[in-house]
Amino acid sequence: MIRIDAIIRPERVNIVLESMAKAGCTGFTYSNVTGRGTQQGVEVFTGRGSSTTNRVSLPKVMVTAVVEKSNQKKIIESIITAAKTSSNGEIGDGKIFISEISDVIRVRTGDSGKEAL
Numbered sequence: 001m002i003r004i005d006a007i008i009r010p011e012r013v014n015i016v017l018e019s020m021a022k023a024g025c026t027g028f029t030y031s032n033v034t035g036r037g038t039q040q041g042v043e044v045f046t047g048r049g050s051s052t053t054n055r056v057s058l059p060k061v062m063v064t065a066v067v068e069k070s071n072q073k074k075i076i077e078s079i080i081t082a083a084k085t086s087s088n089g090e091i092g093d094g095k096i097f098i099s100e101i102s103d104v105i106r107v108r109t110g111d112s113g114k115e116a117l
Contacts, residue, residue: 001101001117002072006063007033008083008094013061019082020065023074027117028065035060038091060094066101066117 008016013030020028034057067075076096083094106116 001066001104001114002069003099003101004063004065004067004072004075004079005097005099006079006083006094007035007060007096008063008079009085009092010059010061012083012085012093013063016063016079016082019078020063020075023078024071025065025067025075025078028063030061030063033060033062034058037095058092066104068114068117072098 006016010032017028017030036057063079065075076098079096084090085093103112104116105112109116
């Protein structure tokens, strides 16, 4: 099993979740987060033709899913395709982190491993 953490633009969350579901991802969680990476903030127009770069953290959404390793490629591709804001993508479109999961346990039944997903 693997854990996928995708940090994406807030306006893309519904598109990404729909795409993940079509790729076979049956469960997920998501939360609003803030952070900063390559994008380094946003340009803010202050009036009279001047602008400044706001270098504070930006709002993002982190989507987390635990899936079987056999579905990894399909689900990752679905996230990439849905999270891009243009055909080539743009800075700030997000990042995907993949981690190995040794076990998962369903609290209600005590099932573990594949049965708990």
